[in-house]
Amino acid sequence: MHSDTTGSWTPVALSADLPAGTVIPARISAGSIALWRSESGRLSASADRCPHRGMSLSHGFVRGEALSCIYHGWSYAQGGNCIRIPAHPGLTPPETIRARTFAVEEAGGVIWVAADETETKPPVLEGLTPLRSMTTDAGISAIETAAGTKASAEGLIEPAGGTLCLLVSARNDGQTLIHVLLKGETSPADRIAASREAESLRRAAEDLQKKGIAS
Amino acid sequence: MKLYDYILSPSCYKVRLMAALSGVSLDIRPVDFHPGLEHRGPELLALNPAGSIPILQDGDLILTESSAILVYLAAKAGPEWLASDKPEEAARVQQWLSFSGRLTASLGGARLHEMLLRPGDIDALQRQGVAALRELELGLVEQAERGMRFLAADRPTVADIACFPYVALAPDGGVSLDAYPAIRLWSRRLRSLDRFIEMPGVHRLHELKAEPTVEESKV
Amino acid sequence: MSMQAMIDEWYPVGIAAQLDTAGRNTLLMGEPIVVATDADGQAKVTGGNGRTLPVRIRYGHVWTSLGEPKKEVFPIPEADQPGRRYVDVGVVRVRCSPLRAVENFLDIAHFPFVHTDILGAEPHTEVQSYKVEIREDVDEVWATQVKFYQPQAAKSASGGITTEYMYRVPAPTCSVLYKTCPPRPSEWDVITLFVQPLTEELCDVWPWMALFDDDTPMTDLIHFQQTIFLQDRSILENQIPRLLPLDPGMEIPTRADLTSVAYRRWLKRHNYTYGAQLVAQ
Numbered sequence: 174m175h176s177d178t179t180g181s182w183t184p185v186a187l188s189a190d191l192p193a194g195t196v197i198p199a200r201i202s203a204g205s206i207a208l209w210r211s212e213s214g215r216l217s218a219s220a221d222r223c224p225h226r227g228m229s230l231s232h233g234f235v236r237g238e239a240l241s242c243i244y245h246g247w248s249y250a251q252g253g254n255c256i257r258i259p260a261h262p263g264l265t266p267p268e269t270i271r272a273r274t275f276a277v278e279e280a281g282g283v284i285w286v287a288a289d290e291t292e293t294k295p296p297v298l299e300g301l302t303p304l305r306s307m308t309t310d311a312g313i314s315a316i317e318t319a320a321g322t323k324a325s326a327e328g329l330i331e332p333a334g335g336t337l338c339l340l341v342s343a344r345n346d347g348q349t350l351i352h353v354l355l356k357g358e359t360s361p362a363d364r365i366a367a368s369r370e371a372e373s374l375r376r377a378a379e380d381l382q383k384k385g386i387a388s
Numbered sequence: 389m390k391l392y393d394y395i396l397s398p399s400c401y402k403v404r405l406m407a408a409l410s411g412v413s414l415d416i417r418p419v420d421f422h423p424g425l426e427h428r429g430p431e432l433l434a435l436n437p438a439g440s441i442p443i444l445q446d447g448d449l450i451l452t453e454s455s456a457i458l459v460y461l462a463a464k465a466g467p468e469w470l471a472s473d474k475p476e477e478a479a480r481v482q483q484w485l486s487f488s489g490r491l492t493a494s495l496g497g498a499r500l501h502e503m504l505l506r507p508g509d510i511d512a513l514q515r516q517g518v519a520a521l522r523e524l525e526l527g528l529v530e531q532a533e534r535g536m537r538f539l540a541a542d543r544p545t546v547a548d549i550a551c552f553p554y555v556a557l558a559p560d561g562g563v564s565l566d567a568y569p570a571i572r573l574w575s576r577r578l579r580s581l582d583r584f585i586e587m588p589g590v591h592r593l594h595e596l597k598a599e600p601t602v603e604e605s606k607v
Numbered sequence: 608m609s610m611q612a613m614i615d616e617w618y619p620v621g622i623a624a625q626l627d628t629a630g631r632n633t634l635l636m637g638e639p640i641v642v643a644t645d646a647d648g649q650a651k652v653t654g655g656n657g658r659t660l661p662v663r664i665r666y667g668h669v670w671t672s673l674g675e676p677k678k679e680v681f682p683i684p685e686a687d688q689p690g691r692r693y694v695d696v697g698v699v700r701v702r703c704s705p706l707r708a709v710e711n712f713l714d715i716a717h718f719p720f721v722h723t724d725i726l727g728a729e730p731h732t733e734v735q736s737y738k739v740e741i742r743e744d745v746d747e748v749w750a751t752q753v754k755f756y757q758p759q760a761a762k763s764a765s766g767g768i769t770t771e772y773m774y775r776v777p778a779p780t781c782s783v784l785y786k787t788c789p790p791r792p793s794e795w796d797v798i799t800l801f802v803q804p805l806t807e808e809l810c811d812v813w814p815w816m817a818l819f820d821d822d823t824p825m826t827d828l829i830h831f832q833q834t835i836f837l838q839d840r841s842i843l844e845n846q847i848p849r850l851l852p853l854d855p856g857m858e859i860p861t862r863a864d865l866t867s868v869a870y871r872r873w874l875k876r877h878n879y880t881y882g883a884q885l886v887a888q
Contacts, residue, residue: 187569194595195576197572222847225860227852227857227858228842228845229846234593236594236599242720244721245716246732260732260861261863262733270859305529306569307567308567369526396833418827420826420829426826504699559841560840588835588836589838589840589841591841592723
């Protein structure tokens, strides 16, 4: 990530991939997170670990305004505090039971999560429409080489002469997350072509990575 | 209709799932695949010399390929699960039915290796599994652009049922599904269908049922 | 991690009825071992450097040890009662700590969410008080009077019943569950979880049962137990950390988890820490 301008914000997912009432796994520099949207549409990000038995919360389920762990059904509110322990239906869970939460912002169809406390806002990406997200084993420099251009301060790679724009962020597991964005008005046929073009770029970047050309 | 079935087999699950969704009742004959290797025994080899399950027996019809069984169940009880007469749709159904065989070979092989200790080149199986998942993800992205929520149409077909089980159970074989948002949305759509049934490793979507209140839970 | 305390324990390494001369190449606590039959058809376990390891055949399985066991394989007196059927459920590999696999087996609160409509179902989620103790005379963890409402408690159950359980931990990676036996209310079904620690984060699990059930076909009994365990497997592979944390600050138990609390305390007391995380990281 290009920390000078995006601060601690990471573009973790596209809005369209997280409908109301669902939870998905994501990654930021602080580790794995469970990113979820309540039935009423409120976004939350919490550490991907239930404090009870360490189960990954992104395997859980969203009912109403709470995220529940799949293992024992412990439920967490948007603020990360535990609000229900099904094994003890009459118990009000103590305030001390909570999952760590992170700031979330959604703009232009992209969901950003901050790893640390921050006063900043994520960058605004003008005139770009999200298409899809993909991950790659290639690093950012291999993607830059494959695309024939460098990433901007916001992490945008714009190959020349097309509608395609890649928003890239390096993850601490060695993979790179790519959000494929499109410039201007596009038809479904344009979008299908752009999706295939992004796949070709990924293939090229992974070939470069494998051959050790990118450093 | 008699199904020679193994509860942990994703291919057998395809058949159970299709039957549940189309309202067919099956006479289940459990096969001791693990640890007993009954599918390699004389009784089952007589039915299916390939030594694989599922096997569907209906009168004198014996089917041993899961895609063929899905088509048979759908034709009998749920024609809306088959392709319409649109050439593109019919071809897409065939495309994904064939593709599902690659999911079985890659993700299924990795799962058998990682879970039931069957032999195999695990790195190659997982790599092929990832390649297949990427193809499926791309296919679903393109379908979404065409305004279609499923693999061959805007409604689920036998093609979706053929592909879903090995994909949903990919993590059993050490292949993560985290990187495939279109697959996740598609999988959720299938799991939300009326009369959908699970198999071990595919958990219930508990959110489909309202949270019981404390008063009710004291019953 | 310390291997020493656990090295003198017995571990399951194969199904006795499935041994052959070709052998099973596997791992025990990181050491490559071969489990096979010798020329006389007797079970033989060979360690990494070619040394012959001690062997016992108990409860349908082959048991061995890398050290010098001070006791025999723990007794299950009920298993020797006449009229029981023995079920070799078969091995399942899980990418988790062997201790996490046992702890999950001791837990009932997950039934409604993980074994939905079989061992539990909402809204019947409440875990009533039960008794837990470390029995000093036998040096085992015991939980008794564990009761839970189950929609389909066993293959032989035809509807929902409140099932009573007793749990025993007689060895660090083994647990025995005694459970209401629908066809014979005065007896207990015996359901075990024998865990072979391959490494600290990888195990082969060998469930085994000794049941009073003359009617259910053997394959159905195997499939019922495999169903239950495979529902658990996806949980076990997604717990963080993979090792079982023994640091009390790392995970939060409630009253429903008293068996697990006692199990962790017992592990710590005996320095049974292969597969455990002692200090939070």
